[in-house]
Amino acid sequence: MRTLLSACIGVTVVGGLYAQSEVPGDQCLGGTLIGIQQDSITLKFNEKITTMHLAPEAEIWRRGVDLESIQQLLVGDEIYLKCTRAEGAVVASVVAAVEKDDGIDLVPHHIAEIRVCSGKLVAVGQDTLSAKNENGICVIHLKPGAEIWRGEVFHDTSALKLGDEVYARVTVSYPSGELTSEEVEANVAKTEGRIVSLRSDRFLVKEDRVRGHVIVLFDSRTAFDLKEGKLKKGATVLAVGLDLGHNTFRASTVVIEK
Numbered sequence: 001m002r003t004l005l006s007a008c009i010g011v012t013v014v015g016g017l018y019a020q021s022e023v024p025g026d027q028c029l030g031g032t033l034i035g036i037q038q039d040s041i042t043l044k045f046n047e048k049i050t051t052m053h054l055a056p057e058a059e060i061w062r063r064g065v066d067l068e069s070i071q072q073l074l075v076g077d078e079i080y081l082k083c084t085r086a087e088g089a090v091v092a093s094v095v096a097a098v099e100k101d102d103g104i105d106l107v108p109h110h111i112a113e114i115r116v117c118s119g120k121l122v123a124v125g126q127d128t129l130s131a132k133n134e135n136g137i138c139v140i141h142l143k144p145g146a147e148i149w150r151g152e153v154f155h156d157t158s159a160l161k162l163g164d165e166v167y168a169r170v171t172v173s174y175p176s177g178e179l180t181s182e183e184v185e186a187n188v189a190k191t192e193g194r195i196v197s198l199r200s201d202r203f204l205v206k207e208d209r210v211r212g213h214v215i216v217l218f219d220s221r222t223a224f225d226l227k228e229g230k231l232k233k234g235a236t237v238l239a240v241g242l243d244l245g246h247n248t249f250r251a252s253t254v255v256i257e258k
Helices: none
Strands: 003-005 011-013 017-022 031-036 040-045 048-062 065-067 078-086 089-098 103-106 112-124 128-133 136-149 165-172 179-186 188-198 202-207 213-217 223-225 236-245 248-257
Touching: 031 048, 048 078, 078 103, 089 103, 112 136, 112 179, 128 165, 136 165, 188 213, 188 248, 202 236, 213 236
Parallel strands: 003 103, 048 089, 136 179, 213 248, 223 248
Antiparallel strands: 011 017, 017 078, 031 040, 031 078, 040 048, 048 065, 078 089, 103 112, 112 128, 112 165, 128 136, 165 179, 188 202, 188 236, 202 213, 236 248
16 A cells, blocks of 8 residues: 655644654554544554554544544554654544555545556546456546556557556545546556666566566667666666567666666
């Protein structure tokens, strides 16, 4: 899951004013809700159980709805937190519950549930795409001006073809459940390894992590990062581009690594 956590610095009144400071994410871990108390919740993450107290007037959000009380959460909910430190104690200033496997943009009072929609493209409209995967079909609604990457950036769906492998990070709208996105990627390929042969328009990479070779084509549209060395036989590269099948892709970026 992707998670964008913003820093939170504020002032709360509890028998007087006191300053609150930002809490690093590793001290404010969410998890599966296993218990609800009067002013705290108990979470389980990777077999570790923690109890988190809530800040006064903490924002409590569940699948598009602002709740009045933590008692409205349900045991089993997947919880994300934003925390502050006040008078030495870490407390949750935002508690957000999402559907299983979803992520979140955890911006106070502008919380958005995030999901991944990916699969084989089975339908293309002017502002919608349908992708089929093992869980069924998900429909992506494109925001105005959405960017579609298919070897390069486009701003309409005409560059896409049925059968493309697409990936999008989508925002879940409630209560409709509609999925919207401003970026879609199609047929992305990546390789990392050592160049074992080089020609004027391509090179062959022996991959580091798997057995095999990948042919990487390049042209005037390819961006090269050569800060760590030259494009030459023996160099280690990271290349990303448009998958052409048969262990071949056209690179959009090539980075020479140390």
